[in-house]
Amino acid sequence: MSAKKTEDLELIRSVLEELTAKWALLVLNVLCDGPARFNALKRANPGISQKALTQCLRRLEAAGLILRTVVSTAPVAVVYEVTPLGASLEPHTSGILDWSLRNREAILAARQASRGREGRDSL
């Protein structure tokens, strides 16, 4: 059973708030493979804008899931990496990503099926 208390739900909601950004799980997942720099993350997520990536990183950082380190070299380098807390979340986040790939066919089929049911009433 999973009868949860209101306070529990509030905590869960706050966590979800941090994870349900459009690119959060993807970015987090990339970082779980090892530290990466800003443009590397951008390249790893085709379609994300730098603003979205920045926002996303800031949120994950505020959540304590990733760590941001500025290396004061000539052209500044910024390295992002997961914190232990972020790493502990990895099995669950990557689980969803893996699930997506493993069930690709079933997912697409299910979408088709539910679309087919849309106009089922009168026919």
Place this chain on the structure above:
Amino acid sequence: MSAKKTEDLELIRSVLEELTAKWALLVLNVLCDGPARFNALKRANPGISQKALTQCLRRLEAAGLILRTVVSTAPVAVVYEVTPLGASLEPHTSGILDWSLRNREAILAARQASRGREGRDSL
């Protein structure tokens, strides 16, 4: 390693699009405990509005993760339940919820810590 192809990322993104609604995971999780009706789901998620719940359910239904059944009794009854596909996702979604509860202290501490680092530069 998790070097993913662009097409894979697109699939993953589309799945995330379905799951990153504010209440999606919570609703899905409740339904994984067994079929439930509209108002039961509403009661199980304090703070959700009927509009948000409706939207959320419609999206999950379109994704083929849940099934909506109308029972034509006196005052109409509508039952929602997970599909096999939705059920197969359950371990991963509930994993995140459980993680939130198990790591409550660490999560709150990490948020505090990152907040503390905000004004670290000049001090």
Place this chain on the structure above:
DNA sequence: CCGTATCCGTTGGGATACTG
């Protein structure tokens, strides 16, 4: 290279009132 600032469209979602 790694951002921030601005503009701006789209979407999510809360409140409320109404319907079969």
Place this chain on the structure above:
DNA sequence: CAGTATCCCAACGGATACGG
């Protein structure tokens, strides 16, 4: 009971331009 309809605001996020 289970929605739909409307209004309305805030937030997300893309594009672009600029700064350290």
